[in-house]
Amino acid sequence: MLRDDCIEYSLDTHHDEEHGKKLRAKIWKVTALLTIITAVEVFCGAFIKQSSDYWQLTKWFFIILTLVKAGYIVLSFMHLGDEKKSLKYMILVPYFIFILYLIFILLVEATAVDKALKLYIG
Amino acid sequence: MADHASTQIDNATLWGGKISPFSTSYGKLMMWFFLVSDALTFGGLLIAYGFTRHDAQDAWPIGEETFNSLPFLGHGYPLIYVALMTFILIVSSVTMVLAVEAGHRMDKKGVLKWMVATIIGGFFFVGSQAWEWYHFIHGSEFGKVELSDGSRAIVKGHFGEIKNFTVVTAGHHHKKGEVITDDLMHIFQHAVVAGDVENGMITLHDGTVAKINKEKDHDMKLIIKESGAIYKLQKKKQTIIEGTKAEKMYWEAINSGTANRVIYGANLQANEYGPVQYGQFFFFITGFHGFHVFSGVIINILIFLGVARGTNHKRGHYEMVEKTGLYWHFVDLVWVFVFTFFYLV
Numbered sequence: 001m002l003r004d005d006c007i008e009y010s011l012d013t014h015h016d017e018e019h020g021k022k023l024r025a026k027i028w029k030v031t032a033l034l035t036i037i038t039a040v041e042v043f044c045g046a047f048i049k050q051s052s053d054y055w056q057l058t059k060w061f062f063i064i065l066t067l068v069k070a071g072y073i074v075l076s077f078m079h080l081g082d083e084k085k086s087l088k089y090m091i092l093v094p095y096f097i098f099i100l101y102l103i104f105i106l107l108v109e110a111t112a113v114d115k116a117l118k119l120y121i122g
Numbered sequence: 123m124a125d126h127a128s129t130q131i132d133n134a135t136l137w138g139g140k141i142s143p144f145s146t147s148y149g150k151l152m153m154w155f156f157l158v159s160d161a162l163t164f165g166g167l168l169i170a171y172g173f174t175r176h177d178a179q180d181a182w183p184i185g186e187e188t189f190n191s192l193p194f195l196g197h198g199y200p201l202i203y204v205a206l207m208t209f210i211l212i213v214s215s216v217t218m219v220l221a222v223e224a225g226h227r228m229d230k231k232g233v234l235k236w237m238v239a240t241i242i243g244g245f246f247f248v249g250s251q252a253w254e255w256y257h258f259i260h261g262s263e264f265g266k267v268e269l270s271d272g273s274r275a276i277v278k279g280h281f282g283e284i285k286n287f288t289v290v291t292a293g294h295h296h297k298k299g300e301v302i303t304d305d306l307m308h309i310f311q312h313a314v315v316a317g318d319v320e321n322g323m324i325t326l327h328d329g330t331v332a333k334i335n336k337e338k339d340h341d342m343k344l345i346i347k348e349s350g351a352i353y354k355l356q357k358k359k360q361t362i363i364e365g366t367k368a369e370k371m372y373w374e375a376i377n378s379g380t381a382n383r384v385i386y387g388a389n390l391q392a393n394e395y396g397p398v399q400y401g402q403f404f405f406f407i408t409g410f411h412g413f414h415v416f417s418g419v420i421i422n423i424l425i426f427l428g429v430a431r432g433t434n435h436k437r438g439h440y441e442m443v444e445k446t447g448l449y450w451h452f453v454d455l456v457w458v459f460v461f462t463f464f465y466l467v
Contacts, residue, residue, distance in 0.1 A: 078447075079444075084146070094158075
């Protein structure tokens, strides 16, 4: 199994039954959490109309809940939380930078295009 | 778990070759790289969606207005169906994680059991999406209507059932006095789009003219989506016409005998829900995601067969299950974002 030129990492993730029990309990906990979050989102979506005064707040609430959900999926289900720090941040950090940048560009550009269209086309 | 990943290795060894600085296998690392790039594709799509939507502002359809149907139960259930789809995908992600966990214990039976569950969940999701596409393409019974002042409105409410068409003037295939009862809704909508409905009379393809016998609609609501001479699309506030006035205006448009005043359902050129880009983004984003789910199911089936044959067991580890698991969770992850930005916000 152990070769000179490459090291096998596949066996490192093995664990025994007792440890597995703990992991499964954690998995079910995360499941319950994700389900509850989705239910809350749908509840809010169905009852708070877009014309409501609270809509802006609700929108941010949705986005935060989505990020929480995404965090649980990536860190727990995809086990990124268990990987080495260097791997974890290599994957996550570009997103934080890139997505924030894209959202900034999106809002600035879309507003500018909207203005231009209104000005020249009406 | 991941004991090796957490062991301290001195820097000289770590970056000096013969060891992965990330303490993870080549295959897993490459899967992560693929997922990172794939996530950028979806990121680009959702950002483009946001851009277009920000431009269209209030004309953009609202999720709970567009997606409010359930199979067998009809309308009036905002977002429940999509929530159900989301739940199905989350559950199938959970069963996948359980398969991976079983793999770490070298429990072949457990892996097989949970992978079957995952595959079934995947098929359910793809099926649900097919139903939703079908519904989206066919649209509502009312469609989107162009009112007399040139404004366009989507219509909510209960559509009174069409009983039959009674032939008034004979055509090629129908005699006078004959009562047509087949495929009424379909024929009716086609005739409305073609402008063949006038004053409660429908002209069929063969030249037959028939009287439409239909029950009364109720609780009708016209929600303005494009401004006209009188009714305007307002910022932040919906312009809604209700009650008998709404019914009068709607049927005035239907009975005008003018083509294309009503749009039913959606395609890439037009849709009844909102701007044309809305339909295009719907088909592309959910389609692209659906394609990912579909290929995920296929990959899961292949890995399942491999596990069943004992390939992975002989190898001494179930890392292949872990790698497909990563892909499968990613598909779930993307859906979480699509769900929020396409349906909720």
